[in-house]
Amino acid sequence: MPPFEGSKPAVCPKGETNNIVSIDVGGQLFQTTKQTLTSAGPKTFFSRIAESSGIYTPFIDRDPELFSLILSLLRTGNLPSKAKAFDLQDLIIESRFYGVETLLINSLSNPSQFEPFNLHKSLLLPLNGRDSPSALAAPAFGALHVAHGSKITSFDWSLRRKSTLLTHFTAVDSLLALSPSLVAAGANDFSGLQILDLEKGRVRETLHWENVTKSGSTVQAIGSSPEQMFVSFESSRRNSNSIMVYDVQSLAPVTEIAHNEIFGADIDSAIPATKLQWVESCKLLMASGSHSGPSGVSGNMRLWDVRSGNVVWETSEKVDCFADVAVCDGLSVIFKVGVNSGEASYVDLRKLSSFGCKIQTQGNQVFCTKAGDVELWSEVVLNGGRIFKKNLMGRVRDMGGAKVTNLAFGGSTMFLTRKDHQSVEVWQSSSTDF
Template identity: 25%
Template sequence: MRMQSDKVRLNVGGKIFETTATTLASARRDSMFGAMFDDEWNLRPREVNQEYFIDRDPDCFSVLLNLLRTGELYVPPHIPDRLFYREALYYGLLDHVRTAKICKFDCNWLKLKSSVSDQAPDDWTAVRASPDGGCAVAHGGVVRVYNWMLEEHPPLNLDYQCIKDIGWIDSENIVISSCQKTGGIGLFSSSTGDLRHRFKLNCENDEVKGFAAGVLCFNSDGKIFASCGETSNGGIGVWDQVTGKQTDYFNSSDGLCFADANKIQWLNGSNCLFVSNLFSWMENKKHISLLDFRDKSVVCSRISRCISVDRYYSPSYILDAIPMEESNSICVVNEYEKFGFVDLRNTSESVTWSSNSYGSVKPIDHPKLTLHGGQLFCSLYDKISVYYGGLDQWVLTSVLERSQAGSIRDFSIGGDRLFALRGEENVVDIWETPSSPII
């Protein structure tokens, strides 16, 4: 594409701008300016001092023009985000804006950007961040989807069955699971809400048309893992992301139940699936296990009943666990916010409790652990504590909190944002890494 290089004069909403065709054409061909100054359009030669009139907002255009000139983005506070994104969409520059806007996620610099709320009668139960900084929220029998501009897309539903979990394959594809027998698992378009695949389950050579599904995870080979089936005879199903066809199944065995797991995670280094089942109503069914799909074996498993006695507190239970492959361990948290560490393949009942844990005197309700970028996140009441360290030594580095909307039910990290779902009100707080200051 050969670009014209002479000066261009633009009248945008009554304000005059002068630049070059080369600057405007740097927006690429799929933008408005790339098309205007592409030779294939065969525009008539411009007269001296000819103006191109564009009936749009001049303040937003000034910001976008500077973005094309410098590659840097600074939006003055008086310009609303929605207006600016709409103008960027008009010019075909949304990709440029997002590329310039997104920062490296840094939890120690997060700022509360905004909140998303809803007045519907059903409680929101889970939030999942998309890779580009959008999010999806489970809301009764539907999933509400928001892009990185926090604009709501059409909702997703599996015949309005109760949603159990949400997973983003990428920014355009979402998988949702339903805990009701007629629900199962579906793959949807995040932007249109269209159902692309409805997965079928084949368990021991018998195809199940409808089935209950639970928590989800993905691996780098394009596979979807999900706990599924009833508590008594369920297991872990595996499907191909592209075709939606089932490729494997792991039955519950050895007295362990996988169907009602509260967390599953694929471990690339161990080539195993981590399964955490900590909320079973039967004490002897609570466990943390590693599953090897190659020979359908349970590599190791430990029962999570009353596993430790602290001299300051009553016997405590593990309430959440997360594998940490770099240190070959599993991090667990008990009801007193004490961190413990278990050897990844150790079947003993011993737990090494960290001396750096900031334990609470009062038991906490269902804390959640997440590992992101080498930092450990733990939700507690109405705040999220962030730790940095390694092995069994973790130091508190920052705390994210906002108590007005109640305790934290769930949180998720994606792009440069952290989304925190509040339990007492249907509110999702959005914490964002701010852009570097313009010098």
Template identity: 30%
Template sequence: MADQTPNPMIPGRRIKLNVGGRFFETTVSTLHSAGPDSLLAALSNRPFLPRSNPIFIDRDPEIFSVLLSLLRSNRLPSTSLRRFSIQELAEEALYYGVESRLRSASLPSSLRGIDASIVDTIRPASDAVPSTFSAGEDGSLWIAHGGQISIYDPYLSYTAAVRTHLDDITSICRVWPEIAAIGSESTSGLHIYDLFSGHYTGSVHWTDQDDPRIYKARVSAIANSPDSIFVSFDCPHRENSVLVIDKLTLRVTSELTRQSGSAAKNTVPGKLSWLPETGLIIGSAVTCGAFGYSGYIRIWDPRSKEVVWETNEPGSGRSSRFGDSFADIDVDTDDSILFKICSKSGDLAMADVRKLGDDPWVYMEDTNPSMRETSYSGNDVHLHCYKRQVFVGKDGGLEVWSRQNGSYETIMPLEISDTENRRPEVCFKRNYVDKAEDAERGMIKRIEGGGERLFVSRENVEGIEVWESSNHSGIIPVSP
């Protein structure tokens, strides 16, 4: 009787593989878990005879054993990242078609600032003191240092460096996954680079033939929407503007504002944010002098080119905390919630961009008694909203404000018709993210979240710190 070919699709059927001279035995279901388009699934579908030789794969058997363990348990063995680099594992995972499984197992768990810690410091090979950086939604990182941009993938493995025509880079924004819009303090204009190919693609300058004061305009801040790039420019004589630039043509489509920066309320916006829900642009500027902090928050509608709301502190009357000006602001772009940190009291306040009024601020009640009475007066302060957490860098220390109860909808100001006519209490817990020795590393210069990571740079300190939640889901010991 002729030999019958067993059905290769039987999940429990065993299959033998010879990888680089080492023999492995597993099941069809394990190989199918790699995904229908993977090489392993394709090999498991091949018909075979009972006495056929194992399928030979000319690859590294040690790394294959790690990936096979990943398919079996959805976890990486505890020793795998000590034996192999992420780049080595990623290259083999790409060959077998299991890169998505490796990514989900090796990337960090959900970022919680309350238990985050430094897990690494990314240092470019040359000019290691970064001037700025940009974090991607996938946890990847672009670091600007000197006139170069070093690129790191979601595993934070170095992939390439792009040399620009600039001597220094002080602003960088991802306008597409591979396209960077950059600005420099020493060179005028906004410059576009394709970081995947390393090619320069064009520049945009703010000019006005009728106004001789508009020349050598340098970039101060950049924001991005699906169709446009929003850029604030500043001239040597302090004239400044916010321009809207078409992403496809790199042509200026409108000018949201033009002002002379002779006063604090007219200085160039140092931060720009685009709100997906409303399409509004939020710009802010903060200055600190002998008499404390002063600045403004201004919101434009790019469609009408009108200012829809603004506040100046001190002196606008839009805050019940007169004399306690904000030291920095940021916006939760996912929920359209504006946050500010008060310079004297250290209090955190929030406002719903959709319900702004004369005094829209709701002040947080700090539920951590040990951190009350914290003043930010005279300090260099940086505020960053990420994943419904508010991170505050004060000099070298890093704090996080975490919401303790309710959703944003439950903590906005109550309507006038409310019988008690008062605002609800809002409970946030403020904690130090770092340890005392971390705060001594240097003054915090920039904070930005990407993926499930927080990235921090410090003044005149080499590298970018990588902060992750201490409960790392990707490295889980496996019992022998």
């Protein structure tokens, strides 16, 4: 039987096109327009209803209250506030029935709904096994991938369903989502970057760096721009390192930058990039890495022009070297956390002058972890100048705990992991909390 069946004919004045569509859902009559129905896309459930308007009033044997939420989603692109009174799983089932799950994902994962000062811990995602999370990937299309030990556990956009893939790695150290079903994974002690098909549960392709000594190449970091993927490799003998650039669609190698062959005690060239972040506003790649030795921790940060392969800015640090670095593209600022002081400091990208835990950016906000707490840094404009103010994150019951080991952002949600915890904390704003 089709999903809806005809009842009484609709009345359409002669010579006029009736734009109003009536729909009977579970005995309750709804009226909307053809434009609203066709906004779901061609060849969908709703487009069929729009095409049949004027012939009969369709009857759909579904819950009218849930249908009203779906109709609001079609009209505005967002769920109404009353949707919080319903179970998210019920909404998911209805969105799949009507073929508008993508619209629901976009609504709940909309970055515009991200309220940094209103985040609170709303959910705990348990992981199988005894290994703590080592890497997170939270793609914009609404999902979460968690590396823990030799496994990668993927949660769907609703965070209700999960699947686990066993990899060849002893432990996964770097993770990057390439598409809803593909991730790039690498390890500090396992040769090659693996492209994993999560749906089929297999390795689709392995990328290697051909270094001079022909030894294996381990992955130290992965990053990406809209068109390219960047991979920091180090030879297994630890005597050379490089950053390779690949086409993000075909995975074909494009160019090589930052190639270093280490001779003698050249410590600076011995440090591979352990963090890669694309700066879209400048069209530059930020690469940073640090090294701990008998004399303390030293490191360097560089901004690379990928097209020319040239460094456009760099700084080396030996006093209070960075524990972590992040670029806030919207604010044109590089932030760092000092390895000794634990304090956050920054340099204005527009000036590119030297300055001088975990730190990540989301929109125009900077999140910095100190021990078990999370600080939120935001810009305050004062008398024509700019300063950054920090605030502690979360409600009293959410604050503190074990050391934060990973931060990731997906849509309007923040994901957080802690040392020796086999779970992922989900932090959401009240407006997105179900």
